[in-house]
Every structure is written in structure tokens, then in C-alpha cells.
Amino acid sequence: MTYHSPTFTAPPVAVDQDVREALAAGAPVAIGISGGKDSQAAVIATIGHLDLIRHTGPRVLVHADLGIVEWDASLTICQELARHFGVELITVRRKAGGLMERWEARWRSSVERYCNLLTVTLVPCWSTPAMRFCTSELKTHVITAELRRRFPGQLVVNATGVRREESARRARQPISDRKPGLINWRPVLDWTEDQVFAAIDASGMRPHPAYRCFVMSRVSCRFCIMSNGPDLAAAAAQPETHNLYRRMVRLEADSGFAFQGARWLGDVAPGLLGDGLTADLAAAKFRAERRKAIESRVPRELLYVKGWPVRVPYQAEAELLAEVRSQVAGLYGFDALYLSPGAVMARYEELMALKEVREARRSPKKAAGRLLDGRTWDEMPGVWA
Incomplete structure (x- = not known):
């Protein structure tokens, strides 16, 4: 791998015995990419390591398109990565629609199930940090299904940009873990954020514009369940997000569930809503408090x-x-x-x-x-x- 900066030294790539043996046997390698900085770093680290050990197996990049919630630049960044390294880019999508459609369908299902007493209390429509079906259903499941279809009967090494520095949960992640037919590999597990950006700059590529143009701390969906307040505000300031913003606030208003538990997305940029949606959101907040008080009477058993x-x-x-x-x-x-x-x-x-x-x-x-x-x-x- 050739870097444009002669002063940059790539950090060590995290590798364990399972990964070494699979790569030595020429296992196919798929690198999951979202367009964010960590997935860019994972591509740089993985391709560099594969070249170093003279890996002979197939290599592909895999992007899970989440639909309207994706930044305009995300797929472009993935395409640039594929061209830069001369690797095929596979783009997969959930057949039933993107993440916004999943949230809306979940609310319709919640209503139906409540009306039929298939649930005792109303179920929120949004994914949460503890229940990230946005990742499991729209990324993990569709990516692994495509890899099994593409490489039937083979052990595939699936590299991702997970880093320990990101959270306490990720700090406990191993270098790799095995699933049937799959090794999940985290090559940049011990990289710092500074090392990630340095690697991107040294490679001659550009990071996602959300970092340096929109001044956001993290990039995933335009409005992410994991985003902090400043990132939500920065996202709402971009014209490309306004239609999605109103659609998400409409779901808050219809469901009476705030996007981030106690934080209402509609409060981030109220000037974008218009009088009708503003009034509906205010009514939803009242409805939410009443619902909580009513449902709190139900015994846990x-x-x-x-x-x-x-x-x-x-x-x-x-x-x-x-x-x-x-x-x-x-x-x-x-x-x-x-x-x-x-x-x-x-x-x-x-x-x-x-x-x-x-x-x-x-x-x-x-x-x-x-x-x-x-x-x-x-x-x-x-x-x-």
C-alpha cells in the first residue's frame, strides 16, 4: 500500500490466529463500508495488510444502503474507495425498504398488535441503543446473506471499522469472532480517531464531508439514534436533510414517541416544521405524558x-x-x-x-x-x- 505522505506511519493492524489462518488459506475478504471515517480506515488497514501478506483470495467492499436516511455523499465515498483500491463494491438493500420505511412499518405493527392485545403497552417505533434493529436487520442480515450467496460454502472474513475508543461496549470487543461460515474481523480495533483521519489524509482520499464541512463528530445516518445534540443540529442545518427531518418528526407526532427516548427530534429545528406539524408535535408530547401515566398502572407481572x-x-x-x-x-x-x-x-x-x-x-x-x-x-x- 502506498501512502501519499512519506511522514505517515500506519498503526498496527489487529490480527489474531483465526484471521491469520483464514487469510493464509485464501479466504474471501469482505470489508463493510458506510462512508464514515472508521470504515474508510478499515479499508485502508485491511487492503494494506492483505497486500503485505500477499493474500490471494477475493476482496470486495460491501455497503448496506439504508435508503432516505443516508447522506448524499455516503455512497459516493464508498465508490471512491472502491476505485482507489481497485476493488469491487457490492451495494445491498433490504427488500422491504430502507430504515425510514422500517420505522414507519414498526409503528403500524405496534398499533395493530396493541389493538389485538398482542402487546400490553404500546411499543416504540424507533430503534434504540439497546435494540439496534437498524444495524441487525438493515446491515448485518442483508450483508451476510449476500456474502453467503456470493461465496457459497466458503469461510468469509468480514472486516469492519469497529474501534475500542468509540464506547465501553466496543472496548470489550475481541479482534475477531466466528459465526457459521463467517469470521468477523476488526482490524482497526486499537486505532485512535487521530490515526484514522491521518490514514485517510495520507491515502490521498477525502473523509466524508459531514466531518469537516458539516462539523459533525460522527457519521452514520443523517439523524442517528446515537447522535448527540450538536450533531443532530448540524444535520438539521443541511438542506438535503429537511424532507427527511419533517418525515421523522411526523412519525414522532403520530406515534407519541420521541426519537431518542426523552429527546424529541422536532425540538432540534422547529423552524423547519410549519404550523401544522408544530401543533401536532405539541399534541403528541401531551399524549406521550398521558400514555406513560396510564400505562404505569399496569403491574409488571x-x-x-x-x-x-x-x-x-x-x-x-x-x-x-x-x-x-x-x-x-x-x-x-x-x-x-x-x-x-x-x-x-x-x-x-x-x-x-x-x-x-x-x-x-x-x-x-x-x-x-x-x-x-x-x-x-x-x-x-x-x-x-
Whole structure:
């Protein structure tokens, strides 16, 4: 690997025995890239190491396109990386749509499941730091599926730009870990942020404009669940984000769930909203506080565990659940079912029976029997979602 700066010395690349053996055997190497600085550094480090050890296997770059939430420059940066190193770029996408579509679909599903008492409380539509389906569903799953399709039956080394300096959780990450048919490799695990930018500059490439032009500390989605306040404000200041911003705030207003738990995205740049959306957001904040107060009355033991009830409520508990559901449904204008104590108890019994069938049979959708209202299990709306 040739750097443009003669004074730059590349930091060590993190390698362990599993990675060494796979690379020595000529395993295909896929480098995941988002357009952010760490994935750029991962490409620089990985390609340099592969050249150094004279790796003979295939090399590809893989970018997961998340749709409208992506910065305009992200794919361009990935394409520049591919051209610079003469490596094929594979771009994958979730067939059901991008991340914004996933958030919106999740809210529709939450409403349907609540109305059918498949969940006791309303489920937020947004991904969270503890539940990052934005990464698992839209990146990890689609990338690994493509790698298995591209390299069937082979052990693939999948390099990513994870660095220990980024967070306490990432600080505990190993150099590599194994999955079926896959080694996840973190070659820049011990690099610092200064070393990352130095490597990009020395390579002759440019970092994503969000860093030095928009003055953001991190780059992922235009508005990321992990972003701090200044980064959200910097993102909202860019004209390319304004349509997405309003669409995301619309989902906040419809759902009554703030984008980052207690932080409402609509408060970041209220001047972009217009009178109608501003009023809807204010109403959503009131609705959110009322919902929290109402749902706080539900005893923890009546909440579902892994999507299923653990017992049937007693009469007094069923009366409470019916009251809570009626109040939340009225607050949102939902056409919800199971709003009487008897209906609530019958629904819990119904779901408990279905749970037993699922646990008893390998193919639960073929389970015999009918529900209390005469439907078959397959006719239950939302059960299999």
C-alpha cells in the first residue's frame, strides 16, 4: 500500500490466529463500508495488510444502503474507495425498504398488535441503543446473506471499522469472532480517531464531508439514534436533510414517541416544521405524558415475556387492564379490541393456549384447534408478525 505522505506511519493492524489462518488459506475478504471515517480506515488497514501478506483470495467492499436516511455523499465515498483500491463494491438493500420505511412499518405493527392485545403497552417505533434493529436487520442480515450467496460454502472474513475508543461496549470487543461460515474481523480495533483521519489524509482520499464541512463528530445516518445534540443540529442545518427531518418528526407526532427516548427530534429545528406539524408535535408530547401515566398502572407481572403472557389476570387485574386499554385507545383514537374485563381474560387464556401449542409442536402454524371466537390460529391477525 502506498501512502501519499512519506511522514505517515500506519498503526498496527489487529490480527489474531483465526484471521491469520483464514487469510493464509485464501479466504474471501469482505470489508463493510458506510462512508464514515472508521470504515474508510478499515479499508485502508485491511487492503494494506492483505497486500503485505500477499493474500490471494477475493476482496470486495460491501455497503448496506439504508435508503432516505443516508447522506448524499455516503455512497459516493464508498465508490471512491472502491476505485482507489481497485476493488469491487457490492451495494445491498433490504427488500422491504430502507430504515425510514422500517420505522414507519414498526409503528403500524405496534398499533395493530396493541389493538389485538398482542402487546400490553404500546411499543416504540424507533430503534434504540439497546435494540439496534437498524444495524441487525438493515446491515448485518442483508450483508451476510449476500456474502453467503456470493461465496457459497466458503469461510468469509468480514472486516469492519469497529474501534475500542468509540464506547465501553466496543472496548470489550475481541479482534475477531466466528459465526457459521463467517469470521468477523476488526482490524482497526486499537486505532485512535487521530490515526484514522491521518490514514485517510495520507491515502490521498477525502473523509466524508459531514466531518469537516458539516462539523459533525460522527457519521452514520443523517439523524442517528446515537447522535448527540450538536450533531443532530448540524444535520438539521443541511438542506438535503429537511424532507427527511419533517418525515421523522411526523412519525414522532403520530406515534407519541420521541426519537431518542426523552429527546424529541422536532425540538432540534422547529423552524423547519410549519404550523401544522408544530401543533401536532405539541399534541403528541401531551399524549406521550398521558400514555406513560396510564400505562404505569399496569403491574409488571401482567406484561408479556418474549411476546407471551405468563398468566391469566385476576378479575380486578382484568378490570384495570380493560380500563387502561380503553384510555390509551381513546387517547390515540384506536379501534381496539378487548376493552372489557371478560374480553381481556379470554384473550389472555387464548394466547396462553396458543403459547402451549407453539411450545409443543415444531411447526406451530399447523397446530390444530380453534380460538374462542371460532377462528383458527392462522386467522389470528398479527400473531405471526
